[in-house]
Amino acid sequence: MDELERSSERVAAVFIALMSLLTLAALSAPRYEQERLAAAQAADVAPIMPVVEVWLSTTGGKLRLAPQPHLAMAARGDAPVDIAIDVDARYQTVTGFGAAMTDASAWLIRNRLDESHRQALLRELYGPPPGLNFNMMRLTIGASDFSLNLYTLDDIPFGESDQELRYFNVAANLRDLIPTVRDVLAVNPGLLIVASPWSAPAWMKDSQNLIGGELLPEYESAFADYLIKYVDTYRSHGIPIFALTLQNEPAFSPISYPGMLMGAATRARIIANYLGPKLAKRKQRTRILDWDHNWSHPEQPLAVLGDPAAAPYVDGVAWHCYEGSQHAQGRVHREHPDKDAYITECSGGDWSLNMNGELLWAARNLLVTGMRQWARGVIYWNLALDENHGPHFGGCTLCNGVITIDSVSGEVTRTDEYYALAHFSRFVLPGAFRVRSTDTDADKGIANVAFQNVSDDSVVLVMVNIRKEARTVSVAQGQTRFEYTMPAESVATLTWNPNPVGVWMRRALGWLGRPGVPPGTD
Template sequence: MSRRITTFARRALVIGLALGAAACAGAPAEPVARVWMTSGDRSRLLSEQAPLRFEPSSAATGPAVAIDPRRQFQEMVGFGAAVTDASAYLIQTKLADDQRDALLRELFGREDGGLGFSFTRVTIGASDFSLDHYSLADTPDPTLASFSTARMEEYVFPTVRQAVAINPDLKVMASPWSAPGWMKTTGSMIQGQLKPEFYPTYAEYFRRYIDSAAAQGVPTDYVSIQNEPDFEPDSYPGMRWGPEGRAAFVGQHLGPLFRDAGIGTKILDWDHNWDLPQQPLTMLADERARSFTAGVAWHCYGGDVSAQSQVHDAWPDKDVFFTECSGGEWTPDFAESFTWTMKNLIIGSTEHWARGVLMWNLALDENYGPHAGGCGNCRGVVKIDSRTGAIERNQEYYAFGHASRFVRPGARRVATAEPEGLQAVAFLNPDGERVLIVLNESAAAVAFEIREGLRAAAAELPAQTAATYVWGPAG
């Protein structure tokens, strides 16, 4: 037998001696990872599995998902869904008090397996998911004498207030679908553009909304100036607003007004699809507008999630948020839509710098409503049966739960490396806890290692299954 010791054997000997010495000195035990899985066949639905134990390991012997907590990226705001008029109406009118409390604690709380949603969105006035079309100042008057948030005080504000009481970390974003019709070229909330002479009035409209919401106990942490500004829907409120016009509005009106009024609400541009990154790039090229713009918001209905990185790379000091995507009966198959959501939103959008990730409606009824125009087969994160109050948890509930339940506000995304066939993203919680989310969208199970430094845990992920692994540093 050769007297030569191979490089691998020499490394193993050194590691073994070091570990032996550490054990003798009472070294801390290697961590144990808790595991939750959801499978496309619904055999597991955020179900806790047997834990995995990390063991000392010098090098991967097969496929491995590795995390490096030393390489840190964006700080997370959180995950959630929009409290639309429709969602709030159902929660407030179709559930008994105890049912309402239980559902909101399940969605926004962390106790007893709650999802811990810490990010939400409300509409300033009506969207397609409202009972009817309205603005907050329907009477033509540049002094905004008729301004009122009374309609939002019926259902939306009480729902958000209760969510904030359950989760004080909850951050709220607000978006209008249209300016009041009398400010627009169509004279209607449907289609048209905002007339430039009303830019100062519309900036004041935003200020009054923020002040009125605050008086009702509803914060406005972020605001986008227009939902989907490159689209003019023909059956519900909407408004086309090009990047040059948005830049003029933010740079010359809204931004200075917020500054002078001491309003800390952060302004987001775009709030539309991945397929037109040149739109926010054009808006941000305006120096004055850029100085008042905190970041860019994105939707999923066109293009590829990598557009988020394209704009982030151009303006790395600007935040990235993913603010709308809806499930729907165009993809009724649980496995297909669950894995798509995991791949593109939970993993994809955060890997491409999103600090917050939102689905569209928090809740809809058995008829995919109520709605006034627009989508007739969209899914909510949960379904509330308007006749019985029964709750059904949809695929988006489980996809978002894989992140929201475990990734705390203030967590940092950290570097990962994964083998072909798996997608992964990882976070470091403020207390040092590691959270790793892995998706196997293939038709066969995959065995792999989870690695952090010189330790590894053996894992296996069934076909069309996502898992969240949670562990602490060696303790």
Template sequence: MRRSGLATTLAAIALTFGGCAALPKAGPSTARAWITTGDRSQLLAEQGPSTFMEVDDSASAPLLVVDAAERHQTMVGFGAAITDASAWLIQTKLSPQQRDQLMGELFGRGEGGLGFSCTRVTIGASDFSLDHYSLDDAPGGAPDPELKSFSIERPAQYVFPTVRQALAINRDLKVMASPWSAPAWMKTTNSLVKGQLKSEAYPVYAEFFARYVKAASKVGVPTDYLSIQNEPDFEPENYPGMRWSALDRARFFGENLGPVFQRERIKTRILDWDHNWDHPEQPLAVLADARARAVVSGVAWHCYGGDVSAQAQVAAAHPDKDVFFTECSGGQWSPKFDESFSWMMSKLIIGSTRGGARGVLMWNLALDEAYGPHAGGCGDCRGVVTIDSRTGAVERNQEYYAFGHASRFVKPGAVRIGSPAKVGDLETVAFLNRDGGRVLIVLNGGQTPSAFAVADGGRRFRATIPARSAATLVW
């Protein structure tokens, strides 16, 4: 990350606090700020600490009121998926020293650490695997109703060691697991690609999930959250996938998964949907089923269709259910840093959390210089970081900086508090950490710098943020 001194800050197009002198350390009466500009001249660059002032005249600039008495969801945190591709790169293309440095930077809360506190793993292969497989590939594709061929050997190679290292770095880390497909012998296509779950396979698939959760736990990998199907309204052409209707998912939750997890005393929380914003009627249909509703603890969302407002629509209908945002990928279809950075800040960091998300996840934690490895699917997706498979050099992408504006400062257990959704070109979201610290994230999505004032109770300060830039303010 680049840092700038106070003189540089005041001279350049950085966030500035009117009339405030720099202090060596932020205290109860000071605010600190970090900024990323769309032109990349500053990347999570820290500004000088600034003293709060009593400002009577706030009419000259938009006022952003932070209200700690207005309480919303409690945060699990921010992070990215440890896919097969990500774990393979981290474990095989980095030296032990490089690996420790990168993992500490992504999951640690020390100097320069992003503090990622949630991740997602795949149960079997996704498109970002080296090949297609499930955790129960019986010889010859034969049915295996007793799950004699069940094995966690594949994730134990690269994914589980990576997760365990992340857990050792950050004890707050929560792990979500999702399958892209049931084992082929359970499906109508007898293939990992396309198809649906056979009705007669429902009972054994519930046992499969219980087997996975218990086996992963035995090797030190918890399953805090589980979705039963990644993107159940989509059948990919060339990588594992499975269509699963809302009514059939509801039946599986109520008749199969719920009873098995209860019998096995599994406390993993179940998330439905795990797909785009464009079909809120699907999770609503699942939650309309009383037996399914008793099993499902929340709804997971992706970014590839629809609008983030769908989260709030479902949450309003079921305020007792959690909201999670579990997948979005950047890629070369949006290569310009300022455009994709601003979109992620607006829709994922600000929009998704304002829509109730307790956790927000990007897709691949790491990919290589050729946007892989992958086995089908997306050929130009970006990871949060890019690892050069030839040298181990790490490039930090716009996803890194967008998520860093939240993950580094909003701690697990923080509560989202009141702030304006939008004032002119400014979008905001605010949080209260358990230690009483406030975090305000501000995006200026406009084409010109924007001055504003921040109010927290009787305290005030003024600031200016450049165009196409984001700032995190902490006090």
């Protein structure tokens, strides 16, 4: 009995101990749960850092718009940075990027590519990312040096005139140019076209020739009507014209292809008395851009913008890149901040000094610096040329296109200019703001420009390292920072969203509106 009693006492003691432990655990559980919830909440409110995506191109073609490993952002801290981006300091909005559909380009696209390859190429160039997203184009009103023959849109026998423009026609454009532009519009209906004449019809000129000479004063009104008839005729073919310039390179008289001198006083008079008032009365607006020539003579557009009768009709200034400094754009902007700037022509080529290609020059001088100096859009010269830099009628014998189309096989090659433009056009969307970023060109050898897209608040930073050695650059935006080592002689586009939680929420709301589509599914 004693042994039985001792066993019963041991069982009772164990039972009491177990009950005590269970009671203690129950009493402690709320405190442990509170601590667990507090830890979870602390994890939830920790900042979610943006991730930086990187695309890289290098001279020599080893890397061409190649995606690189993502970069992690960290808290900014107090350490100095090379490039500070301030998205609250906004400058011009971006209209877009593109190239000229010259007669040569349209002929190659139409006659050296079959239907399937032609449509694939146009989707690549004008379609949304991962296409290049080109949304600007320049057209020539009549022939340029990159045409197969000389013509205007109102050619009549020598010695006759046609002030009523009864013989105006676009027959020369019906086979190749107009169908190709319409194909582009089918891919990108938002295409913005800037159109420029190389010469007035010969009967309007003192030379009675498309090459050289000037517009006769008695035909200034007829010339304005000629430009307006072009706008109306192209619209009838489904092609709207965003802007007109009065004359391509009006301070240069070429000797081997169409051209025409047109001084500032003449341009101002035509705009003030004829073209401006006539376009202003129209419901569908076509803008007027003055100059359409090099950076080297800002006094020319300043003279037109300083004319009180012409200036109200002028929307902006068109610039070319062949002489002078991009800072001319900034000078004109400071004097006339209400007028826009566009780069409407620039071409690279197989020049003797161009041993390393055009990637760095096009990215740094044309695009980065051009846009830091207030350009809203950049239009390269020929969209497409063949392996012989043509076809062309006089003029530039070594110019490059954005693409090269082999005149026999139709094989398409993408040039340095293609990739320089793509570093911008694929990422900087129409309507984006250029935003403030520290200029590091002089001290670091790293040119840069920054933008913020309005559709999703994403930030785009394009950098160009012109040095022959790698350079590490520190970048800060808001309360975050990162570092990136740019390879020698390279172009990089870096993108991130400063509010990744907001991006996730927008996507989640999008998914809520798409029943049956799980998160993570495109």
